[in-house]
Amino acid sequence: MTSPVQPDDNGFYPEGGLNVASYDLRAELDRKLFDDPLPFYRDWALETGGPVLELGCGTGRIAGDIARQGIAVEGLDLSAAMLAQARRNYPDVTWHQADMCDFDLGRSFALVIIPFRGLQEVTTASGQRAALSRAFAHLKPGGRLVFDLIDPDLRYCLPEGDAEIVQLPLFPMPAGMGATDSRLRITAMERTNTPLTQQFCEHWRFEEIAPDGTVRHREDNWHSMRWVHRAEMALMLELCGFISISEYSGFRQEPPRYAANQVWVAQRPA
Template identity: 35%
Template sequence: MTTSDLWDEATAASYDEASAAMFAPDVLDPTVDRLAELAGEGRALELAIGTGRVGIPLAERGVEVVGIELSEPMAEQLRRKAPDLPVTIGDMATTQVEGTFALVYLVFNTIGNLTTQDEQVACFANAARHLGPGGRFVVEVGVPALRRLPPGQVAIPFDVSAEHVGLDTYDPVTQQAMSHHYSREANGSYSYWPHHFRYVWPSELDLMARLAGLRLESRTADWRGAPFTAESESHVSVWRA
């Protein structure tokens, strides 16, 4: 078992609603378009497939999709929507499934759910084990926002609204971080949900890829292919076997 936070039944039941913005066509369609292009006629493996936000529409495009998911409640939510999409319960750093794939991918900052460098290195190795010759590993993840963290400040807000306040706290020594979610419920009460993650730099990911025998093929700022620059807040990176 990895150090990743484990999504429970309550979190899984509300995940799609809480992440509604990520299901919007202008967000999801470019993601699926690019992944379908990279998969071509081959199979795709999604690590941490969750409730199937990306895996289900990708399968609907005709790509054979297989998933690995740590949380049984999250996988159950997916099965209710797409019972024929196969999901193996296990961690993305070590769990293996049968066969080889043209594409292995991780979206929406999920590489950070592995909260140690060793586990992130193991994840790259696991992805490489599943790739056939010329196959690709794709990771979508944010660039650490440390440039926005002045001396003495411990938190960076990433969402502030009447319904939700989100703050990230960072430890620049260990690269451990935490997202703090404060949400207003329908009954007027407030809930708090923390999420632990390990932030990782693009160059660090490239080294993990090299250790796994993969080479960087492309890096863009988003799924539409915008150039990655020093001002980019996230990146979509593709490494090839």
């Protein structure tokens, strides 16, 4: 059995790792268990007519879905491993490897989206504001920014963190990642919190399991994110120049509610 990867090795999405290979499987499970964001972002793309820029596009699931509607869309992500999968899945979409806090594509879009809590992958307040500023700079006059976040439940943001372990249902092994008779076990391990900076770090474990239950291979990754309060996010958007700022607690535009999703729609002035 291999040794666990340490927290600072290759980030959360290491090249050739089980995390990236299984990302779409986990995302599909999330769609069944929680609010499905795909129709929401697809509808916004259809309403604006494109072109659309997705920041933090990952493996390209949402951008690919928008492209299937005949709308021009491009995706941007920092992870080479995630983009490699996006290019395999959707070879006709334009993909960019760049930091959402510091990029310039030299053109503007009718809609910029940051789905799947992608803005929270930026772990500093200054970085999050920089990402919003870059989104603003890439919008056409009157264009919209649409994104979602986790609204923090402060009971789980305390300094002691959360020692609870949650095991997901067994998945089939992703193609080419293990023996044909293996299964993939994914476990959300402990979580540590830093309330001063509103950061948390989740420990995730990925294991190839043999039919007899033994572990053939193990990978450990650490996922760092930053939570944002509603009032803080509204202020960030205003400081970046956005107007007509609307906030919801779900993808059906439910009214804001504590400890639910944060779903934001903001506009660049015409």
